[in-house]
Amino acid sequence: MWQSLSFGANYKSAYCMAVCPAGDDVIAPFVTDRAEYLRDVVRPLQEKEETVYVIAKSDAEDYVARRFPGKRAKRVGNGLNRLRSISAFLTGLRLTFQRGRSMGLAVTYHFTFTGEEQREATVIIRDQTVQVKEGHVGVADLKVTADSRTWLGFLAKERNLVWAVIRRKIRIRGSPRLLLAFGKCFPS
Secondary structure (H helix, E strand, C coil): CHHHHCCCCCCCCHHHHHHCCCCHHHHHHHHHCHHHHHHHHHHHHHHCCCEEEEECCCHHHHHHHHHCCCCEEEEECCCHHHCCCHHHHHHHHHHHCCCHHHCCCEEEEEEEEECCCCEEEEEEEECCEEEEEECCCCCCCEEEEEEHHHHHHHHCCCCCHHHHHHCCCEEEECCHHHHHHHHHHCCC
16 A cells, blocks of 8 residues: 555555456456556556665565565554554464465474463464464464463564563474574564
8 A cells, every 4th residue: 555655645556456457447458458558557667767666575575576666665663563452463463474484394382371462373384384373272383372462572573582481481492493493483
């Protein structure tokens, strides 16, 4: 949406409509002459000199550098550091997952949240996809038990992970490398 708003006032769907021309106003030119549509509508957007908004260390940042070398990438946050509930964290995982960063991973994570917001969840990263399930499903490669407030503070970069582990507010069973791999799939 930021990208579209930078195109011009009241035209926030320009990029979306250019690559997916749905709707009565734009479908006719696409259907009538696709090559002309791509040349007249899509190509100018691709070649336009502009800032492209990306999350640091994300698939989008890699893609822009590779596909649009003439565009300037500007890093923005993904909102994970502003989460105020475990439910929002779990929902956000599906939305912020970076497929490219998960290449080669086949891992099951069990999360147990204690304290103010008690919750159990399973996160499965396999074949460059993510699944988030209620409860503990299957056999975990890494188990994370965390006080919910401490976990949210860690995501917000208000709390130090090492200190939380020392104080046993966050406990990890399994290789710490798997937690690092998890973080790379959801950069903030």
